[in-house]
Amino acid sequence: MRIIGFTICLFVSYFGLFSQHADSCSPTISPSALSQRIANYTFEITLDHITHSLEGREWIEWKNLSSDTIRNIRLYMYLNAFKNNQSSYLKGSMMNVMGQDLSHRKDEDWGWVSVVEAFQNEKEITDMYYVQPTDGNPLDQSVLEIVLDQPILPGATLSLDMVIEAKLPRIISRSGFAEHGHHHFVHWYPKMGVYEQDKNGEWGWNCHQFLRQMEFYGDHGNYDVTIEHDASLTLGGSGCFEWYKEPVEGAKGRVSTRFNADDVIDFGWVASPNLLVHTEQWRHVEIRLLYPKIHKRLVPRLIDAALHGLEYMDKHVGEYPYSTLTILDPPVHGLRSGFMEYPTYITGGSFYAFPKGLRSLESLIIHEFAHQYFMQMVANNEKEDPWLDEGFVTFYEDCIMEDAYGDASLFDLLGYRVRNSSFTRNEYASLPNHSIGPIAVRSWDVRRDYKGIIYSKTATVLQTLKRYIGEEHFDEMMRNYFEQNKFAHPRKDDFVSAVLEEFERHPNILTPVIEEFLTDVLDGTKVCDYAVTNIFNGRTPPVSGLIDRTIEYKMSGLTSPGANYSSVRLERWGSLIVPVDVRINWSDGTVSEEMWDGKSTVFVMEFSRDARIVSAEIDPERKLFLDIDFNNNSISLQSDKGGIWKYAMRSIYWVQNAIQSTSFLM
Amino acid sequence: MKSIGNILFSGFTHRKLITTIYLLQFVMAITVGLQVYNVLDASIGNSLSINGLKYGNAHMVINDLLNTHGPSLSPVLGQARWMMLVYLIFAAFIHGGIWNSLIHTGAENAFWNGGATYFFKCLGCGMIWTFLLLIWSAVLWIPYISRITIWMEQWPSEAPILWIGVLIFFIWLIGVLIFFVASCYSKVFIIRDDRQVLKSVWKGLKTGIRQTFRVVPILLIFATATGVLYAIHAVIDDSRILASTIGIFILFFIQQLIVWIKIGLRISTYRYLLHRNV
Numbered sequence: 001m002r003i004i005g006f007t008i009c010l011f012v013s014y015f016g017l018f019s020q021h022a023d024s025c026s027p028t029i030s031p032s033a034l035s036q037r038i039a040n041y042t043f044e045i046t047l048d049h050i051t052h053s054l055e056g057r058e059w060i061e062w063k064n065l066s067s068d069t070i071r072n073i074r075l076y077m078y079l080n081a082f083k084n085n086q087s088s089y090l091k092g093s094m095m096n097v098m099g100q101d102l103s104h105r106k107d108e109d110w111g112w113v114s115v116v117e118a119f120q121n122e123k124e125i126t127d128m129y130y131v132q133p134t135d136g137n138p139l140d141q142s143v144l145e146i147v148l149d150q151p152i153l154p155g156a157t158l159s160l161d162m163v164i165e166a167k168l169p170r171i172i173s174r175s176g177f178a179e180h181g182h183h184h185f186v187h188w189y190p191k192m193g194v195y196e197q198d199k200n201g202e203w204g205w206n207c208h209q210f211l212r213q214m215e216f217y218g219d220h221g222n223y224d225v226t227i228e229h230d231a232s233l234t235l236g237g238s239g240c241f242e243w244y245k246e247p248v249e250g251a252k253g254r255v256s257t258r259f260n261a262d263d264v265i266d267f268g269w270v271a272s273p274n275l276l277v278h279t280e281q282w283r284h285v286e287i288r289l290l291y292p293k294i295h296k297r298l299v300p301r302l303i304d305a306a307l308h309g310l311e312y313m314d315k316h317v318g319e320y321p322y323s324t325l326t327i328l329d330p331p332v333h334g335l336r337s338g339f340m341e342y343p344t345y346i347t348g349g350s351f352y353a354f355p356k357g358l359r360s361l362e363s364l365i366i367h368e369f370a371h372q373y374f375m376q377m378v379a380n381n382e383k384e385d386p387w388l389d390e391g392f393v394t395f396y397e398d399c400i401m402e403d404a405y406g407d408a409s410l411f412d413l414l415g416y417r418v419r420n421s422s423f424t425r426n427e428y429a430s431l432p433n434h435s436i437g438p439i440a441v442r443s444w445d446v447r448r449d450y451k452g453i454i455y456s457k458t459a460t461v462l463q464t465l466k467r468y469i470g471e472e473h474f475d476e477m478m479r480n481y482f483e484q485n486k487f488a489h490p491r492k493d494d495f496v497s498a499v500l501e502e503f504e505r506h507p508n509i510l511t512p513v514i515e516e517f518l519t520d521v522l523d524g525t526k527v528c529d530y531a532v533t534n535i536f537n538g539r540t541p542p543v544s545g546l547i548d549r550t551i552e553y554k555m556s557g558l559t560s561p562g563a564n565y566s567s568v569r570l571e572r573w574g575s576l577i578v579p580v581d582v583r584i585n586w587s588d589g590t591v592s593e594e595m596w597d598g599k600s601t602v603f604v605m606e607f608s609r610d611a612r613i614v615s616a617e618i619d620p621e622r623k624l625f626l627d628i629d630f631n632n633n634s635i636s637l638q639s640d641k642g643g644i645w646k647y648a649m650r651s652i653y654w655v656q657n658a659i660q661s662t663s664f665l666m
Numbered sequence: 667m668k669s670i671g672n673i674l675f676s677g678f679t680h681r682k683l684i685t686t687i688y689l690l691q692f693v694m695a696i697t698v699g700l701q702v703y704n705v706l707d708a709s710i711g712n713s714l715s716i717n718g719l720k721y722g723n724a725h726m727v728i729n730d731l732l733n734t735h736g737p738s739l740s741p742v743l744g745q746a747r748w749m750m751l752v753y754l755i756f757a758a759f760i761h762g763g764i765w766n767s768l769i770h771t772g773a774e775n776a777f778w779n780g781g782a783t784y785f786f787k788c789l790g791c792g793m794i795w796t797f798l799l800l801i802w803s804a805v806l807w808i809p810y811i812s813r814i815t816i817w818m819e820q821w822p823s824e825a826p827i828l829w830i831g832v833l834i835f836f837i838w839l840i841g842v843l844i845f846f847v848a849s850c851y852s853k854v855f856i857i858r859d860d861r862q863v864l865k866s867v868w869k870g871l872k873t874g875i876r877q878t879f880r881v882v883p884i885l886l887i888f889a890t891a892t893g894v895l896y897a898i899h900a901v902i903d904d905s906r907i908l909a910s911t912i913g914i915f916i917l918f919f920i921q922q923l924i925v926w927i928k929i930g931l932r933i934s935t936y937r938y939l940l941h942r943n944v
């Protein structure tokens with residue numbers, strides 16, 4: 001079920017419709033603070049869209065919640081990743097960065113951010129320098145350390161007043177400018193690192209340099225951002241906004257837009273001419289979609305996806321407390337600013353005439369929306385625990401898509417149908433090496449197959465948990481995890497304890513080994529593959545000689561030699577141990593359900609019954625979604641080969657067609 | 667003037683010819699089909715998951731099969747590719763036979779004699795036309811494809827990129843039609859007028875350019891008829907009604923009928939071109 005609110009279509013830029021000084025906005029529905037509001041920012045900046053640069057002031061109010069006296073602070077300066085080819089982000093790969101050749105880049109196409117002046121309590125700070133805590137690359141300028149004039153005592157607040165300048169690069173990834181005036185501002189300002197306790201309980205700055213495969217990490221806080229800009233630009237971004245015409249007297253053609261975003265970890269925005277705006281209301285949330293005119297026919301699809309996302313996450317995980325959700329569907333020349341999540345602001349990626357049955361467009365919007373829960377509200381460290389958001393979000397993307405679009409949720413084109421979860425599972429199952437690395441690792445430690453492990457394997461683990469414990473209890477578990485960790489920075493143990501708690505509360509066959517299972521799937525590289533390898537029906541063989549000790553037998557009422565005897569041979573081909581259900585179909589039409597703890601490498605189930613075994617199947621309900629091959633999960637002695645005939649006949653038909661079509665000139 | 671129906675079905679009077687060609691194609695295709703059957707049967711033939719293959723597209727079954735048994739499927743693909751190449755050469759024989767049967771109607775063993783007599787000439791002629799088609803395709807598509815990413819970064823909208831592609835496709839298609847008509851006539855000149863390959867190709871090209879625009883409506887009707895056959899197949903292949911074991915064999919019969927009709931339509935096209943008396 002989805003709720004369709006009232007629709008206002010604005011086919012002209014919003015500047016044309018409102019008069020000066022709109023009402024002030026409230027970015028959340030909560031009258032009180034949702035988070036601890038540790039890092040708070042106020043900006044007054046001027047955008048020059050001709051030179052793709054901005055300058056102005058940034059005020060930071062930062063609360064010291066540690067027991068330390070802080071003398072130095074660290075700021076992310078991530079725009080400097082695009083300052084030159086020696087940054088840690090770009091180093092060593094000039095030829096192909098996100099499909100772009102950077103070897104002939106013009107000087108004006110690079111970008112940077114700098115702190116021109118900084119004041120603490122009106123006293124200028126002069127001692128600041130770049131540091132390289134992550135990889136030691138001395139030429140990288142993505143982290144700035146400032147030596148404070150006055151130390152910040154425990155519980156006290158730092159007030160920092162800075163003059164900043166930034167110049168956007170031609171977009172390499174996410175942040176930058178593109179042709180036709182498209183400007184995308186993300187990780188664009190000096191931003192506080194996180195002062196926190198590490199795994200050993202030591203306090204310190206968690207402020208990594210910007211490396212490839214790495215996303216973001218920051219504290220929650222409030223953003224008050226005033227941007228003076230050319231009136232021809234349409235703006236959108238995190239939080240809600242109000243705008244003012246002619247902010248400076250005589251500044252013809254200039255306007256000012258003021259954004260407010262509360263209890264968020266970051267602030268991103270877009271400024272682009274030629275974007276149209278469509279708004280839609282879902283309960284307390286105003287969805288604001290910015291899109292190029294040529295994508296007008298895609299608007300209902302994009303909005304529909306967002307509504308499904310809001311509806312599902314509200315029902316299954318928790319409340320979306322913000323009053324806005326802004327979606328950018330970028331124009332083709334600004335496509336590099338797409339495919340990403342920022343607080344209450346997400347960017348998609350679509351094309352004119354995108355086929356209806358190809359729902360990667362909807363899937364993408366839903367994925368980025370789900371990030372509002374995992375990385376934005378539940379703000380895990382995306383650098384050190386990327387699986388805690390990307391994997392979770394991929395899982396919810398699949399759930400929402402299947403809930404909204406049914407069996408053929410991802411593709412429904414020319415008779416080809418694919419479910420999201422089946423696609424995700426295959427991204428993991430099709431890896432050439434399933435043991436390439438564990439899930440719970442730092443982003444820069446993943447050598448290859450990042451998507452298959454961090455996104456897809458994690459989502460497949462969650463599917464497995466959900467299928468073992470059932471949807472109702474799984475939802476309860478995730479609601480608890482969300483409630484306990486929202487507006488905080490959870491780590492692996494927080495998730496693990498939420499799972500353990502729920503599996504204790506609602507025991508199932510996975511409960512006895514749940515702790516081991518989580519360690520194996522999160523920190524280990526064990527592979528899961530169970531198989532039925534033989535079915536035997538006959539007479540009891542006389543027991544004599546030595547029985548192989550590695551083979552475990554389940555003797556179920558064996559009688560004397562010569563009695564009816566049936567057996568099923570089950571094998572564990574991977575090293576991951578998980579209890580599984582076994583279903584056996586008998587010739588008299590009865591079905592027996594057995595359970596196997598899955599521990600031994602070979603397990604023979606033996607029976608003495610009048611009927612014969614017709615088929616046997618491990619995990620018939622596909623609870624163990626991590627199993628990399630379902631085809632070997634069963635054996636049937638009376639298998640219906642119709643399906644195989646169908647594919648053989650199809651291949652005959654297509655070979656006939658192919659030879660007919662290719663030989664038309666001969 | 668003949669009605670469209672007459673033109674469309676004129677080739678079906680050559681039922682023996684159609685069936686001969688059909689059987690030749692079937693023999694080649696069935697070797698691949700049986701291989702597919704054997705590989706599937708050997709790898710997942712006893713699994714309950716093969717039931718999923720009967721209904722629509724069983725993404726999970728197919729992917730698990732490819733992940734686990736991918737290497738055992740690659741010889742089948744290799745064989746299919748090899749088969750296509752062999753058929754391309756063999757098609758020169760078949761076309762020699764078809765045109766001989768159409769030109770010398772009533773002659774004894776016209777198909778087999780024509781195939782044997784004109785094989786090398788038809789092969790040479792076919793290779794020239796295939797080569798020309800490759801050049802034509804490269805000239806049109808390579809500049810377009812190599813610019814797509816640059817245009818995406820520079821142009822205000824992607825719509826023109828798509829429409830330019832559509833335009834190029836139609837220009838390319840006109841070229842393909844000309845080559846097709848020209849290749850047909852060059853074979854007529856070889857078999858009817860006993861001309862040399864290069865001279866036939868040259869005269870065929872001139873005739874093709876002159877004739878193609880006149881025969882386009884009829885060629886479009888033939889193309890539409892083929893398209894309708896494909897559409898019928900897509901619908902029944904997808905339907906759950908034919909998912910039972912008997913249904914699957916009915917589907918196979920329909921597939922083979924479609925293949926047979928397509929050969930008939932091809933012969934109708936050739937007859938139509940031949941009887942324009944050029």
Ligand SMILES: [Zn+2]
Nearest residue numbers: 367371390393
């Ligand atoms: Zn993501």
